[in-house]
Amino acid sequence: MPTWFKGERLGVEIFLVRTNLFREAPERGFAELKEKEFTVKISAPERAAMEMLHLVPGSVGFDEALRIMESLATLRSEMVQEMLCACRSVKVKRLFLAMAERHGHPWVSELDLSLVDLGKGKRMIVPGGHYDKKYQITVPLDSYEEAVE
Numbered sequence: 001m002p003t004w005f006k007g008e009r010l011g012v013e014i015f016l017v018r019t020n021l022f023r024e025a026p027e028r029g030f031a032e033l034k035e036k037e038f039t040v041k042i043s044a045p046e047r048a049a050m051e052m053l054h055l056v057p058g059s060v061g062f063d064e065a066l067r068i069m070e071s072l073a074t075l076r077s078e079m080v081q082e083m084l085c086a087c088r089s090v091k092v093k094r095l096f097l098a099m100a101e102r103h104g105h106p107w108v109s110e111l112d113l114s115l116v117d118l119g120k121g122k123r124m125i126v127p128g129g130h131y132d133k134k135y136q137i138t139v140p141l142d143s144y145e146e147a148v149e
């Protein structure tokens with residue numbers, strides 16, 4: 001990040017997190033944000049959602065991620081498919097799909113999950129939570145039940 005972008009100059013706290021989530025397609029899933037004379041390359045919503053889920057349950061809470069995923073009803077299924085296939089994290093892919101299905105997003109039905117490597121074995125996001133049999137992940141009980149209602 002450029003030096004002028006860091007610090008308190010902008011009045012917001014900025015976190016830079018580098019991942020290798022998309023090694024197969026590192027250039028895919030970006031958009032340009034134009035503001036006056038500046039253009040900044042940012043993650044498109046499909047990629048940004050997966051990058052956020054990479055930070056669960058550490059820097060991003062499960063409840064926060066669940067609420068953000070709730071608002072993603074208009075994601076592009078072809079971009080979601082591409083990002084899921086390129087994503088290297090089994091945890092991220094399983095969380096992404098489980099949350100999207102829980103919220104009933106229409107684009108989920110357009111995905112071909114046979115092309116997505118969801119790994120083998122169980123993953124525990126939090127101990128003592130709800131076990132999702134389809135995606136073999138354990139998530140916080142209260143949040144998960146609330147999303148299903």
